[in-house]
Amino acid sequence: MGSRSSHAALIPDVDHIRRETGFSQASLLRLYHRFQALDREEKGFLSRLDLQQIGALAVNPLGDRIIDSFFPNGSQRVDFAGFARVLAHFRPVDEDDATIRDPKQPEPLNSRMNKLRFAFQLYDLDRDGKISRNEMLQVLRLMVGVQVTDEQLESITDRTVQEADEDGDGAVSFMEFTKSLEKMNIEQKMSIRILK
């Protein structure tokens, strides 16, 4: 376990991270402790291996993809800022957040769009901005499990893609993805309470 700091000031670049992620001091401290706990060798960053060692994540069908999302652009390490940035997507949305926000500022990481974008990029493996049929099939295979035959899975995939696909290109773009979820309360479904 890493050395435990009990003060937020010890977190490198704390103000910048707070501004970017919107986390409260307490949550940031909590995350920092977790970060240090995961960083077994006290390297100051996390590698893929560090995250893969979380037991429950290995069982999670989307575990690998979520780990991947911590390492954008093929990098092999993630520092605390990056770690917090990813988790900031799951910060609950405050009502007053939207009103106070300066329109010039970039959208906060926990906005509906960014939450959706996070989910979207878990599907979109090749990062081409579209969930192709094949990508959808892979996700469905992870989600549905082994009970359903390949053929059935394919037809589910077809239907799922076609359901969301509006321009008929056989793939789901981000806009179509958003549209298919417009009735869902994303702000609520993609938030974790403790990440205030």
Add this chain to the structure above:
Amino acid sequence: MLRAALLLLWLPLAGAGATDKPTQEPVSLGEPPPGLALFRWQWHEVEAPYLVALWILVASLAKIVFHLSRKVTSLVPESCLLILLGLVLGGIVLAVAKKAEYQLEPGTFFLFLLPPIVLDSGYFMPSRLFFDNLGAILTYAVVGTLWNAFTTGVALWGLQQAGFVGPRVQAGLLDFLLFGSLISAVDPVAVLAVFEEVHVNETLFIIVFGESLLNDAVTVVLYKVCNSFVEMGSANVQATDYLKGVASLFVVSLGGAAVGLVFAFLLALTTRFTKRVRIIEPLLVFLLAYAAYLTAEMASLSAILAVTMCGLGCKKYVEANISHKSRTAVKYTMKTLASCAETVIFMLLGISAVDSSKWAWDSGLVLGTLFFILFFRALGVVLQTWVLNQFRLVPLDKIDQVVMSYGGLRGAVAFALVILLDRTKVPAKDYFVATTIVVVFFTVIVQGLTIKPLVKWLRVKRSDHHKPTLNQELHEHTFDHILAAVEDVVGHHGYHYWRDRWEQFDKKYLSQLLMRRSAYRIRDQIWDVYYRLNIRDAISFVDQGGHVLSSTGLSLPSMPSRNSVAETSVTNLLRESGSGACLDLQVIDTVRSGRDREDAVMHHLLCGGLYKPRRRYKASCGRHFISEDAQERQDKEVFQQNMKRRLESFKSTKHNICFTKSKPRPRKTGHKKKDGVANPEATNGKPPRDLGFQDTGAVILTVESEEEEESDSSETEKEDDEGIIFVARATSEVLQEGKVSGSLEVCPSPRIIPPSPTCAEKELPWKSGQGDLAVYVSSETTKIVPVDMQTGWNQSISSLESLASPPCTQPPTLTRLPPHPLGMEETQLPLDMSSDPRSSFAFPPSLAKAGRSRSESSADLPQQQELQPLMGHKDHTHLSPGTANSHWCIQFNRGGRL
């Protein structure tokens, strides 16, 4: 009008009363019975059940009458009307019999009336929503109820000490606490009755309703503890007794839940083995749930909690195990019983209130109680919500709190409990009874009446029901996994973490143990949504017949945005469900990919849809398998149709070679069921035309050999509940034969067979990605459905063609529609002529044509317009070549749809 109805309702009652009197006399006279009476009046032997039945009948009739006027029921909750009716009826009975004959007996209430309601609500409780809000529900149920009971009791005692309650009310602190405990619990029956009509958002509903169910444990414990304290006398209560009281809270609640879960487990396990006795499945559900209730009641645990947990726990597995029909039966019976019990409860509540000998009025007590329960409920809700909101992701806002406070209705449970009090131990019982009646009436009638306008006025978020889509279901699952993963990363073991754990455990062990293997395989939530969507599509597709196709391609309910998808889904459904239980699955799989089969299936589906409306019902009764009859009947009819058609074709055609090719089909279906191997040998008999129309028929035609019959019946038995599956299996076989025959090329016109679905399908746009769209006529036709339909149609045409007309008239492959509609017209013409002679025969040909014309019309719009002048003097619904029969079919469907 209402008055008239009441009078009407009174008649049977009066009748019952009248019959009561005269029957008394002969019996009381004690005359020796004459040797053989021609006519004997034995009222007493049937009295009890007869009265029960009469009461239920009266209640049901009352319901019907209430619902005659939409205005009344939209304004006044049914529960209010029933209570009022009960008051009137009670008054009448009182006037007629001079004493109150009927009232809500606590025994009856707890043993017979309450369980169905609780089971219904537990079984149909949205479990995800329930567990998502479990924290809040438990808080309100436990803390809230305790709070209400104590504050109300103490406040009433204070009121008495202050002298506002008449001195006649002899009650100490313990008595008031006892009263507080029974009056404080929110009543599930009342809440359900009112909130079902007020459509507040799901979260709010589940919190209020969940609370009302779960607080039973607290109520029971409080009531029992206080009651025993009162009976012991306050002087004898030791400190250990208080501890015991607290401990019993846990015992009663956890024990009740445990009993429920044990029975849920038993129930799920039992239904796993009911494959061959489907008919008792619904019975098992009710029996075991009731057993759970009685067991908990016997052990003086919380029976309501037991049944709730039983329903909640078993649903997933039971629904997976039992057949579709049993599912419907369970649902309907449960709803019927619950609504029946609810009706009777409210009516009896009204009736029991009339009996003035049981209660004594004290204004101070009544008004005080009314004020306190409202006030402390509101206060409790506000305080608890404040605490809860610190922990909730979605805080409950002020409006929610108002509705929650106001929605705390009291009901029959309180009344039954207060009736149960022992007058010798609780001298103030009569006052308590009166107060309870007033409280119940006030909450049910006044609050029930006003809550709807209140909800409207406050603009409480209503529940919005939208149909599930596959995307939503899939993404919801992803979100769950994402959240669980993020909780792992953050290192916080919260709700998502535990839910994930539970799901894994369930998947690994529980489902394996409790679900039938076949059910387990197809019991995935995503799969389930997919399945249901498809069923709906298929039903609406069949229902709407040609309409959907003719107007704007396909428009199916579940698929608002794009029409093209519908077809794949329907056909996929058929294929899928077929593969779930089909014996010859392997054969199908090895022979070819599913695509081509789908097209034929689609076609067959259409034919099935055409066939259905004119199904005639014969009186038949089977004790063990209801469905077999229906299936058989249908099969028989299809068989007859096919035979007729076959005879026709024999007369009308000269190409005997084709016959040799087509004969093996029916045989093969039979054989395949046995050994799963296609039998390509050629024999004489059946024209390939059948390919198109005998979906189920193809299978059933094989009545000739005993083996086949056996296999048939076993099949039907196995799948007794899913007709669609049956169709799918049959068609896939048929199609396969079609393919076999195609490869044999026995038929003299090889040009005809190649267009059989296989080849055609491979060029379909969704198969090969975005490849060869250009081949097809227009961008509209490239949408999957029409093209697909086209192949199915084409196939049937080709088979028709091979029989009925010289091969040369057959157009080249129809799948590759010439871009010019005029060319289409030309090819169409000979076809129509060739099939013309058949239109003179009564039913099947017209069916065939309707099927054809439908697929035709679906093919694309330009073509239709071109064709219209040719075919259509009948109507412009594009069904033109159909005879009166097909026309009638469509009309029928349209009517049904409306």
